[in-house]
Amino acid sequence: MNKTITVAQIRQAAQEAFDESRNLKGGANADYIPYLANIDSNLFGLSITLLDGQVINIGDTDYKFGIESISKVPTAILAMQQHGTATVLKMIGADATGLPFNSIFAILLENDHPSTPLVNAGAITACSMITPKGDSDAKWKAIVDNITKLCGSAPQLIDELYKSESDTNFNNRAIAWLLKNYNRIYDDVPMSLDLYTRQCSLGVTTSQLSVMAATIANNGCNPLTGDKVFDPDITPKVTSLIATVGFYEHTGDWLYTSGLPAKSGVGGGVLGVLPGIMGIAAFAPPLDSAGNSVKAQAAIKSFANKLGLGIFNGNNITIQK
Ligand SMILES: NC(=O)CC[C@H](N)C(=O)O
Numbered sequence: 001m002n003k004t005i006t007v008a009q010i011r012q013a014a015q016e017a018f019d020e021s022r023n024l025k026g027g028a029n030a031d032y033i034p035y036l037a038n039i040d041s042n043l044f045g046l047s048i049t050l051l052d053g054q055v056i057n058i059g060d061t062d063y064k065f066g067i068e069s070i071s072k073v074p075t076a077i078l079a080m081q082q083h084g085t086a087t088v089l090k091m092i093g094a095d096a097t098g099l100p101f102n103s104i105f106a107i108l109l110e111n112d113h114p115s116t117p118l119v120n121a122g123a124i125t126a127c128s129m130i131t132p133k134g135d136s137d138a139k140w141k142a143i144v145d146n147i148t149k150l151c152g153s154a155p156q157l158i159d160e161l162y163k164s165e166s167d168t169n170f171n172n173r174a175i176a177w178l179l180k181n182y183n184r185i186y187d188d189v190p191m192s193l194d195l196y197t198r199q200c201s202l203g204v205t206t207s208q209l210s211v212m213a214a215t216i217a218n219n220g221c222n223p224l225t226g227d228k229v230f231d232p233d234i235t236p237k238v239t240s241l242i243a244t245v246g247f248y249e250h251t252g253d254w255l256y257t258s259g260l261p262a263k264s265g266v267g268g269g270v271l272g273v274l275p276g277i278m279g280i281a282a283f284a285p286p287l288d289s290a291g292n293s294v295k296a297q298a299a300i301k302s303f304a305n306k307l308g309l310g311i312f313n314g315n316n317i318t319i320q321k
Pocket residue numbers: 067068069070101102120165172197200264265266267291
């Protein structure tokens with residue numbers, strides 16, 4: 001069905017979705033990373049970036065929070081850009097695990113396979129694949145430059161978060177060495193894990209993440225800067241990864257109710273992609289049992305449902321200025 005929506009309708013739906021969700025109770029800040037436990041639980045922001053470069057910001061959209069697992073998306077894109085989408089499928093995989101993001105069991109069940117770049121195991125492998133191999137500083141620069149180009153502005157390392165995660169990431173150390181045992185880490189193990197931990201500790205705003213999402217929705221061309229950040233064939237691949245496993249063991253429920261491919265992080269962020277239409281991001285620290293922000297999910301879902309957005313309904317959306 002052809003459907004035309006106006007920018008005014010988008011603004012109104014976003015404001016209503018934000019207002020409906022702001023007083024939701026439930027969930028709790030992540031506390032297995034001490035820094036995250038102390039973030040103000042009431043922070044809440046919602047941002048939408050349209051493919052003509054318009055950004056709609058509501059609430060705490062300038063607050064820099066830990067990107068956490070949402071960083072898995074840009075680094076998967078970088079690995080695909082550097083090595084090609086077929087190589088990433090071969091060297092990491094694209095399967096949903098149906099298990100928590102940090103599951104060791106998932107690695108064993110997949111029979112030595114890290115499954116997908118969007119769970120911890122696959123993301124550590126993706127960091128190991130980034131070139132130039134063996135050069136931690138140059139790899140880090142490639143990771144940050146890529147995020148900067150996707151967002152149109154730079155993320156900022158939160159030193160305290162990086163230290164907090166590095167001091168407590170025992171489970172991820174086990175994952176990294178288990179993968180090494182299966183020949184699935186393609187560079188130095190502690191270096192690959194450190195790059196993963198550091199990228200999770202980057203601070204970003206919802207406004208920046210919505211631009212990143214819009215760049216993905218726009219086949220790799222940043223709608224704000226006009227920069228061609230990655231090749232167009234990567235958009236359907238990375239969006240399929242996001243749709244398959246973006247909310248871990250709650251991904252099916254999420255996709256069924258929202259219709260929108262989205263990726264969460266335990267910092268409280270969610271990034272959603274509607275290919276050809278828009279990027280969306282929300283942030284609120286309290287998480288559900290799978291580590292997904294309660295309010296960010298509610299706001300994005302409500303926004304999408306109000307406007308009939310979603311990748312499964314057959315709607316052909318045109319946005320009118
Ligand atoms: N789901 C997440 O956001 C997890 C990221 C976190 N850095 C971890 O490795 O546990």
